[in-house]
Amino acid sequence: MQRILFITLFLFIGTIECNAQDTLIFNGQPNWNKSVDIADNCFIYQETGDTAASFETIKKQVFVPYRIEWRKQKFTNRPLLIQWKKFTVRNISKTDTVNLSISTVHYFTRLYVGNDLIARSGAYETQGLLRPGSSSAYERGRLPVIVPPLTTSTYWLRTEDRQNQLIGPIIFLETIFTGMAEEVNSGFNARYLFLILAAMAGCFLFIGIFAAYNYYLYRSRSFIWYICYTIAAFFSCLHWMDIRLGMAMFSPLLHDIIFSIFLYLVPVLYSFFVGSMLQLHTHFKKGWLLVKIILAVCIFQMLIEFIEVRFEWFPFNKNYYGYFLNIGPVVLLNIVLLILTAKSKEPVKWFLFAGIFSLMVLWCLPVMNLYMPSTEMNPELYLVINFPIVFLMLGLVIEAICFSFALTYRSKLVLLEKNKLQANYSLQLQSALEQRTIELEAQYKIVETQKIKQVETEFEFKIAETEMIALRAQMNPHFIFNCLNSIKLYTLENDSQTASEYLTKFSQLIRLVLENSRSEKVTLQKELDTLKLYIELEAMRFKDKVQYQINVVPHIDKQYIEIPPLLLQPYVENAIWHGLMHKTEGGKISIDITQPAEYLLHIEITDDGIGREMAMLHKSKSATRQKSFGLKMTSERLDAINHIYKTKTEVKIIDLKDTDGNVAGTKVIIEIPL
Secondary structure, X not given: OHHHHHHHHHHHHHHHHHHHHHEEXXXXXXXXXXXXXXXHHOXXXXXXXXXXXXXXXXXXXXXXXXXXXXHOOOOOOOOEEEEXXXXXXXXXXXXXXXXXXXXXXXXXXXXXXXXXXXXXXXXXXXXXXXXXXXXXXXXXXXXXXXXOOOEEEEEEEEEEEEOOOOOOOOOEXXXXXXXXXXXXHHHHHOHHHHHHHHHHHHHHHHHHXXXXXXXXXXXXXXXXXXXXXXXXXXXXXXXXXXXXXOOOOOOHHHHHXXXXXXXXXXXXXXXXXXXXXXXXXXXXXXXXXXXXXXXXXXXXXXXXXXXXXXXXXXXXXXXXXHHHOOXXXXXXXXXXXXXXXXXXXXXXXXXXXXXXXXXXXXXXXXXXXXXXXXXXXXHHHHHHHOOHHHHHHHHHHHHHHHHHHHHHHHHHHHHHHHHHHHHHHHHHHHHHHHHHHHHHHHHHHHHHHHHHHHHXXXXXXXXXXXXXXXXXXXXXXXXXXXXXXXXXXXXXXXXXXXHHHHHHHHHHHHHHHXXXXXXXXXXXXXXXXXXHHHXXXXXXXXXXXXXXXXXXXXXXXXXXXXXXXXXXXXXXXXXXXXXXXXXXXOEEEEEEEEEEEOOEEEEEEEEOOOHHHHHHHOOOHHHHHHHHHHXXXXXXXXXXXXXXXXXXXXXXXXXEEOOOOOEEEEEEEEEEEO
């Protein structure tokens, strides 16, 4: 029993001594010349859950000493590393207040004392949180440690870092003097790093503006990809300047966008640029398909990265985050582009090859640990060499410059090709001009010949038209002469009533004839009205020995169809005078009009007279003269009509006979194209 009590007392005393050793004890405000590393006085706990734990939960966890082994941190495959560091500060002074600050650099930092959050800072923070009752604000990266006299305070420091971007495990306490001195010294040592990163950002900006101007001049799609590529590289460079140098240029949202999207977007954009410059989609279809598959993987990684960083959601186990989002696809993409570029036959391929190769070499240089910077070297150079992003940005700058050379060289080739095309075009234009001159001369001769022929044709047309008018003018007096003979006959016979009736119809006929004679064509209705009046006048003269019948099929529009005026009258007149006047009992004339086709008018004039052979035996000179005069003019009119209107009006005369072979009359068939 005594042994157990002794061991318990020993452990208790040892625990008190250990706690006393881990507690930072101050007797008022210290007067330091430099900051003090308090890592050996801290305890640490690292979160392993998928969601961030609350402060109340963290206080219940077991913290372990923050010793040498915890300083040797390795990169993690988790998307976010959250660590808690706990330390205790005791002020044994009765009058002085200890006013210190914690100097540490992480993406996000939170400082708790008791149960309160008293300050927050970090590379992604835009403003600090003041401790209640404090009248001074703390800069980014510095958190207040204020301990009143005779007070002991326990602090919990929460830090967050991105996957594969852990900040060195350092934690210092500093006074206002040492803090200002460290700030000045840090800014002085980082001046080379700032100048180099600023120069590279300026290169990206200048090259982007130059590319935009060239796109305005040439309107090539390649310049669009190049502009987007340089802009993404420009913002990526500013992002790392802000993270490394604490310049507070972007908000946390913009930092998340640039970190998650632009870093993956840069290889996507310059891949499309290289594909457009070398026409990979045309010359290497399978290779370009592989490139697009890798680009799809990169875009998927981009989205997963942004969702995890911004919304802390990852669809897989977070311990395997680094396996899903790694540089493997980007490295494979650059290797494929190098191979396709080397196999290309485009003249600008070596500029593109040099750019991609330079990027890969400088990018892999810090990863492969090919250099070992010594801590004893110049601090300014040490900060530059020990920052891997410098090599990546330098590789992007060299790549962008090589790509700019490629664009310039291609513009030169385009200009040379344009000059060559212009020279060839000038020669072709001159040759075409000479050929055109020869063709114009030949065409001029042809046109002159055609013009002479056209004038001759028009002249022939005018002659034919004049002849037709003259023939029509000759027919009208001939017809009127026959009618006047009939009126004269009735006057000699003292038949005044018949003469009056005859004269009335004659006047109507004369009016129609005068109207129709002024036109080249008249409607079928007017032609038939004129023909009826003529037949009625002739029937009155021959004492009703002449009968007639006019048959028109119903579907013929007599008001629409037009034919030459007085075309049928000479044939009817010939039938009356030549066929019917020599028959004692008289005879009949039938006029049948049909339309067998849409553009053809078929007219048949049939009489039951003595026929043409018997008429030749009669020595009636007047009849013979009348026949030859009227039919001759009609035949000449038909020839003129066919010549003028390019038609083919045909007239056939058929001798009719009965079943015994005797003469039964004459039939005239007229076919008029419409």
